[in-house]
Amino acid sequence: MALADTHPSSSTAADWNVGSILLxxxxxxxxxxxxxxxxxxVAVVVYMALELxxxxxxxxxxxxxxxxxxxxxxxYFWGTNQxxxxxxxxxxxxxxANLIKANAIRxxxxxxxxxxxxxxxxxxxxxxxxxxxxxGPDGDTWIGASNYSWLAGxxxxxxxMRNNILWxxxxxxxxxxxxxxxxxxxxxxxxxxxxxSLIFMPMAISFVGASVIWKFIYDFRAEGSDQIGLLNAVVxxxxxxxxxxxxxxxxxxxxxxxxxxxxQTGFAMVILxxxxxxxxxxxVEAAIIDGASPxxxxxxxxxxxxxxxxxxxxxxxxxxxxxxxxxxxxMTNGQWGSQVLANYMFDxxxxxxxxxxxxxxxxxxxxxxxxxMVWNIREARxxx
Amino acid sequence: xxxxxGSRPALWWAVNLSALLLVVIWTLPTFGILVSSFRDAxxxxxxxxxxxxxxxxRNIITRAQPPxxxxxxxxxWVLRGNVFEDGGEVRAFGVSSRAPTDxxxxxxxxxxxxxxxxxxxxxxxxxVYSQQPDGKRGQRLFVTSLENPKFTTENYETxxxxxxxxxxxxxxLTVTIPATVIPILIAAxxxxxxxxxxxxxxxxxxxxxxxxxxxxxxxxxxxxxxLYTDIGIGKSFIGIWLAHTGFGLPLAIYLLRNYIAGLPRExxxxxxxxxxxxxDIFRKIILPLSFPALASFAIFQFLWVWNDLLxxxxxxxxxxxxLVLTGRLRELLGxxxxxxxxxxxxxxxxxxVPILVFFAMQRYLVRGLLAGSVKGG
Numbered sequence: 001m002a003l004a005d006t007h008p009s010s011s012t013a014a015d016w017n018v019g020s021i022l023l024x025x026x027x028x029x030x031x032x033x034x035x036x037x038x039x040x041x042v043a044v045v046v047y048m049a050l051e052l053x054x055x056x057x058x059x060x061x062x063x064x065x066x067x068x069x070x071x072x073x074x075x076y077f078w079g080t081n082q083x084x085x086x087x088x089x090x091x092x093x094x095x096x097a098n099l100i101k102a103n104a105i106r107x108x109x110x111x112x113x114x115x116x117x118x119x120x121x122x123x124x125x126x127x128x129x130x131x132x133x134x135x136g137p138d139g140d141t142w143i144g145a146s147n148y149s150w151l152a153g154x155x156x157x158x159x160x161m162r163n164n165i166l167w168x169x170x171x172x173x174x175x176x177x178x179x180x181x182x183x184x185x186x187x188x189x190x191x192x193x194x195x196x197s198l199i200f201m202p203m204a205i206s207f208v209g210a211s212v213i214w215k216f217i218y219d220f221r222a223e224g225s226d227q228i229g230l231l232n233a234v235v236x237x238x239x240x241x242x243x244x245x246x247x248x249x250x251x252x253x254x255x256x257x258x259x260x261x262x263x264q265t266g267f268a269m270v271i272l273x274x275x276x277x278x279x280x281x282x283x284v285e286a287a288i289i290d291g292a293s294p295x296x297x298x299x300x301x302x303x304x305x306x307x308x309x310x311x312x313x314x315x316x317x318x319x320x321x322x323x324x325x326x327x328x329x330x331m332t333n334g335q336w337g338s339q340v341l342a343n344y345m346f347d348x349x350x351x352x353x354x355x356x357x358x359x360x361x362x363x364x365x366x367x368x369x370x371x372x373m374v375w376n377i378r379e380a381r382x383x384x
Numbered sequence: 385x386x387x388x389x390g391s392r393p394a395l396w397w398a399v400n401l402s403a404l405l406l407v408v409i410w411t412l413p414t415f416g417i418l419v420s421s422f423r424d425a426x427x428x429x430x431x432x433x434x435x436x437x438x439x440x441x442r443n444i445i446t447r448a449q450p451p452x453x454x455x456x457x458x459x460x461w462v463l464r465g466n467v468f469e470d471g472g473e474v475r476a477f478g479v480s481s482r483a484p485t486d487x488x489x490x491x492x493x494x495x496x497x498x499x500x501x502x503x504x505x506x507x508x509x510x511x512v513y514s515q516q517p518d519g520k521r522g523q524r525l526f527v528t529s530l531e532n533p534k535f536t537t538e539n540y541e542t543x544x545x546x547x548x549x550x551x552x553x554x555x556x557l558t559v560t561i562p563a564t565v566i567p568i569l570i571a572a573x574x575x576x577x578x579x580x581x582x583x584x585x586x587x588x589x590x591x592x593x594x595x596x597x598x599x600x601x602x603x604x605x606x607x608x609x610x611l612y613t614d615i616g617i618g619k620s621f622i623g624i625w626l627a628h629t630g631f632g633l634p635l636a637i638y639l640l641r642n643y644i645a646g647l648p649r650e651x652x653x654x655x656x657x658x659x660x661x662x663x664d665i666f667r668k669i670i671l672p673l674s675f676p677a678l679a680s681f682a683i684f685q686f687l688w689v690w691n692d693l694l695x696x697x698x699x700x701x702x703x704x705x706x707l708v709l710t711g712r713l714r715e716l717l718g719x720x721x722x723x724x725x726x727x728x729x730x731x732x733x734x735x736x737v738p739i740l741v742f743f744a745m746q747r748y749l750v751r752g753l754l755a756g757s758v759k760g761g
Contacts, residue, residue, distance in 0.1 A: 059554050059557055059558050061558070061621075062557065062558035062559075062561050062562055062621070063561060065562045065621075065622075065625070066561050066562040066565050066566065069562055069565070069566045069625075070565055070566065070569055073566065073569040073570055074569060077569075077573055077663070078663075081661070081663040085661070090661070103581075103582075104583070106577075106581065106662055106663075107577040107581040107582075107583040107586075108577075108583070110573040110574060110576060110577035110581070110662070110666075111573070111574045111577045111578075111589070113570045113573075113574075114570050114571060114573070114574035114633055114637060115574070115589075117570065117626070117629060117630045117633055118592075118593070118596060118630065118633055118634065120611075120630065121604060121608065121626075121627065121629075121630025121631060121633075122596045122599050122603075122604060122630060122631075122634070123592075123596070124607060124611075125603050125604040125605075125606075125607035125608060126599065126603055128606075128607035128610075129603050129606065129607060132606060132607065139606070139610060178406075181402075181406070182403075182406055185399055185402055185403040185406065186403055188399050189399060189400055189403050192403075195403050195404075195406070195407045197743065197746060198407050198410060198411050199406060199407060199410045200742075200746070201410075201411070201414070201739060201742060201743075202410065202414070203687075203742070204687055204691075204735070204738040204739050204741070204742035205414070205691070205735045205738065205739070206690070206691030206692075206693070206709075206710050206713075206734060206735065206738070207691065207693065208691075208693050208710045208713045208714050208717075208734070209691070209710075209713065209731050209734050209735040211717070212417065212713060212717060212727050212728070212730070212731040213413045213414060213416070213417050213731060214413060215717070215727075216413075216416060216417055216420065216724060216727070216728065217413055217416065219724070225430075226430055226431055226432065227432065228428070228429070228430070228431060228432045228433070228724070229432075230412070230413075230416060230432070230434070233432050233434075262410065262413070265410070266410075267753065270750050270753055270754075271753060271754065274750075274754050294395060319598050319600075322600060323600050323601060323602065325602075325693075325694055326693045326694065326710070326714075329693075329714065330713075330714050330717055342600075342602055345602050346602075346694070349605065349606060349698075350697075355606050355610070358606055359606055361602075362600065362602040362603050362605070362606070363603070365600045365602050365603075366599070366600055366602075366603050369598050369599070369600055372598060373595050373598045373599075376594055376595070376597065376598060377591050377594050377595050380590070380591070380594040381587070381591060
């Protein structure tokens with residue numbers, strides 16, 4: 001068999017294959033580049049021409065860019081398809097061969113812009129970050145594994161890890177729990193949709209906006225004067241002393257987590273509510289006939305049937321928690337023992353100006369996301 | 385079959401009240417800043433927003449008119465005026481900082497320099513000197529008043545025009561509009577190819593996209609910042625539009641592919657049989673049919689870009705022309721930590737557009753969430 005592989009005729013066949021693949025690939029790239037160059041060139045020329053006429057307003061500029069960007073995208077797809085149809089016309093004598101060749105190229109024309117952008121904005125950075133984690137502050141000098149050994153001994157990093165783990169334990173659990181309760185309650189009441197909308201609403205609020213909202217709730221005035229923060233007003237109404245909540249070491253982490261739980265409960269509720277409504281009626285009816293109480297029905301019949309969805313909600317919130325940054329930055333900026341990884345990375349990037357160390361911290365976040373990523377891919381492949 | 389809930393009034397009440405409690409807890413924080421943003425700055429600083437509708441007690445220190453302006457009346461020199469600029473009710477008053485609440489309205493207090501002062505409940509005062517007084521500094525009056533609730537749009541005027549929120553609002557719009565629309569078309573074509581076209585490497589590409597869904601943004605910041613500096617894009621709108629496009633693409637492709645793959649095969653097959661090319665099928669059949677999925681993604685991307693702080697901080701400058709709402713809000717939070725009239729009004733300006741979009745397009749948002757999550761991503 002080994003001899004047969006080196007036989008001249010089979011090697012020519014292989015050559016033909018490699019050659020045709022290379023030719024197809026080259027042609028694909030040429031068509032893509034031509035289409036892209038053409039559509040972008042047209043868009044830029046039109047932009048420059050309009051720039052001369054229109055007044056200099058950034059918003060108008062943005063709308064113009066949007067229209068031209070969409071037009072350029074469309075121009076690219078239209079242009080490359082036209083080009084492909086010219087090269088391999090779907091008519092005439094070679095129609096069968098042409099169609100096969102064109103069909104080998106066309107998917108890549110459709111995918112081209114997406115693949116290029118994903119490559120530049122997500123794939124390349126992952127590889128580059130790994131390289132940068134072995135570099136010094138400027139990102140150009142090789143310093144070996146120093147960043148990793150620094151990280152291992154860094155107290156602030158350990159504090160961030162501890163807090164991140166706290167966040168990871170508390171926030172997904174609490175948001176999923178409240179989401180489940182909210183879903184169960186709102187599915188049983190006449191004004192359920194209205195209630196759902198209101199609980200869901202914080203989802204539309206930015207983390208910074210939510211931070212302002214909650215900082216106002218945690219506002220602290222010295223004892224004796226009227227508290228304008230809701231939490232301290234309640235606390236003093238019960239006779240306790242007012243606290244500057246976000247500066248209370250260790251417990252302040254939980255006050256920050258409340259913000260994310262507040263935002264994410266709506267998300268959990270929406271998804272779990274849909275899952276609850278998807279439960280087959282028969283199982284519930286059978287339980288009612290058997291005399292189960294509503295609480296038993298919920299805990300023993302309904303919840304076990306939606307474990308899969310609960311897991312999805314849990315992991316989705318977990319990923320969000322790993323990236324949590326805005327809330328900590330806006331509320332405490334990591335002071336009073338509330339630092340988290342994403343904010344610590346940001347700190348080294350912008351204030352420490354050490355790209356090597358910042359990249360190393362980013363890789364730690366990536367490493368924590370990795371198991372979920374693998375799980376997601378495996379789940380998704382089951383569906384496909 | 386009797387309903388489990390309907391048969392038990394106690395349970396009905398428990399469910400409704402618990403739901404009400406949840407709704408109140410989840411709405412109250414936002415409601416609080418909405419109310420506060422319309423309150424008078426002085427009242428906001430001393431009383432909780434939940435007291436916004438009741439009269440609030442306030443201590444005012446004011447100066448009466450200078451003694452030289454006293455007018456002679458029946459052998460005495462008299463000054464008249466009002467301690468309030470815009471109404472209120474005097475609860476108590478005094479003439480020294482040690483005893484600011486010694487006198488009830490209508491009573492007469494002795495001044496240290498021979499003379500008396502009387503303040504009525506409506507705030508009008510009358511100071512009577514027995515001899516002609518001189519001096520340009522008016523008598524200090526300490527008044528504890530009950531003020532009517534005051535609501536104003538002044539806070540909004542302040543933040544919009546002198547704190548730069550107006551400009552930031554425009555900057556945010558500038559970032560958001562192209563960054564929402566541009567990824568859609570790119571993603572839609574890719575999603576169609578992944579759903580309905582045959583080519584080697586399709587499964588691998590799809591798995592990669594599912595993987596990229598969860599790549600933390602933090603990974604991309606430094607490499608892209610360096611790349612931008614190297615190729616000269618620097619901190620510009622074009623840079624952030626492209627960055628948001630890149631970060632939004634995995635979700636866009638994933639959502640749209642799931643949707644497009646679920647479209648009925650017969651439509652696409654019969655179009656192929658009729659000789660339509662993939663390009664035509666996409667443009668004439670897929671794109672119109674996919675509208676709900678496109679809308680879902682558009683809302684996600686809109687909310688995400690509008691609310692983003694991290695990408696904007698990294699890829700845009702800190703100057704007036706580029707600072708977006710979230711960045712501005714963060715700056716205000718740092719420099720006006722206790723000025724809640726500024727913070728609440730600013731926060732509300734930053735959140736009202738996404739909230740409007742949210743309520744208007746909630747249907748599509750929910751559909752997108754379900755498509756993205758229940759199916760396994």
